[in-house]
Amino acid sequence: MLEEGLIEVTGGRVYYQKYDKGTGRTPVIVLHGGPGSSCYSLECLQALQEERPVILYDQLGCGRSERPTDPSLWQIDRFVEELGQIRQALSLNEVHILGHSWGTTLAAAYCLTKPSGVKSVIFSSPCLSAPIWEQDQKRNLQKLPAEIQEIIQRCEENGTTDSEEFEKAIEVFGNEFVCRIPRPEHLKLNRHYRNPEIYNIMWGPSEFTVKGNLKEFDCTSRLNEITCPTLFTCGRYDEATPESTQYFSCLAPNSNFHVFEQSAHLPYIEEPEEYLQVVSEFLKSVDSR
Template identity: 70%
Template structure:
């Protein structure tokens, strides 16, 4: 496998990227990680798609191995959209597939709505395309948990103690239901350095809690514009996902050229919970589009 990594100059600093290439003839795939404020570390398994096409992952500015500028004005959706265009230009990705996961789908949709040329398809994996709708879904998900967990999360939000140990413990229970349902996480995933996550970006853009959006994404909702994205799209989620099957299917119905798939044994991290199935579904979709 050919492997390349490096830094790309973007607005506000440099971002770190990696490119996997086994000389497959397919259109390159660029992967947008979740967060905001996470990194591409957990998405490393997607490099296996490089047998058919180049696969590019990058840590968004402020995240993972990229620069950590202190200018909080950089943490806006519009700048991340600009960053994606800059990464694409630096790597000469004239024609490209995009796979976004979670917040990465927010970024993918916002970017697509700027009408860039050369987008062959978009995969919305566990999508967040409406902050208000995401918030509503998490409040519904919360009601499926034990009362004491619900009360802890509610009290910590009201009292501003979302950095407390009791809140962390409650979130851990929420995560086991709706984020990653594996009893044992892969060993490599446990080795992710904690500094790869930037909670400051998350707080500025989303807020201190998953369940109430207080950041600058509070009013983000691109559902009225989904009809304007005309390239082929694939919407996926886990059966137990934070990005609920009902909402994900709703987004797909609003999109004129889309398919919909549910990973039956997964929550929010199907690429880790059902890696072989995930790679199969993604790979088949991309190959089908390339053959059209």
């Protein structure tokens, strides 16, 4: 059964979907990437409803949620508060959290406020340190042809990251480190769900140099405080590199680590069957403890 609607949060109303076949198991809430993207790319996770309720939502300012124009709203603390407000509105007293990319940043920041009832966290292609992410992308860039590196570096230095030249260079990077298969049609159709202003304010105009308000974000020194079971996953060719993902996993006291061998940053699209199986088995193992 699909339930959908709008929830009042600080700054406006957010759109949510809840898939529930009445299994009675602990729900999982999904935190999409971005910042300023949408849950549309993660809708394959609704398949988990065969085992438990699945909640997807578009964070404020993007997707099908309201789009207030107050730039002061685009701060990580407000997104943390928003997650708590959604849990309260949907009576999610106990919950698993699955975050992807920026969603892992949000998941970690939320868990470090020590909320009750979080049974486990899945850090999918994690970004838990902006400085580490930046270093990893600079290393990834070095694996690309010299002319692509030159275009990206020059456009960043000249402030022309909105140029067609930069877009084409980013496409080459994306085909290597974001998604290594042709993009599904629904991803192309739903690009309008994004809000680049949020990304720009929080991250910056480019993937490779963090200039936004997340520039100093680094929770590695506190991952030992997340004591519930955790699963860290990434693709073999991920922007969230296997080396960094395994490093984060080593810092969490109750963690598992998995690499999707044929994937980059979107294993739930590149290897959906294995992704769903790994996530499902982890959640069931936590529920049975």
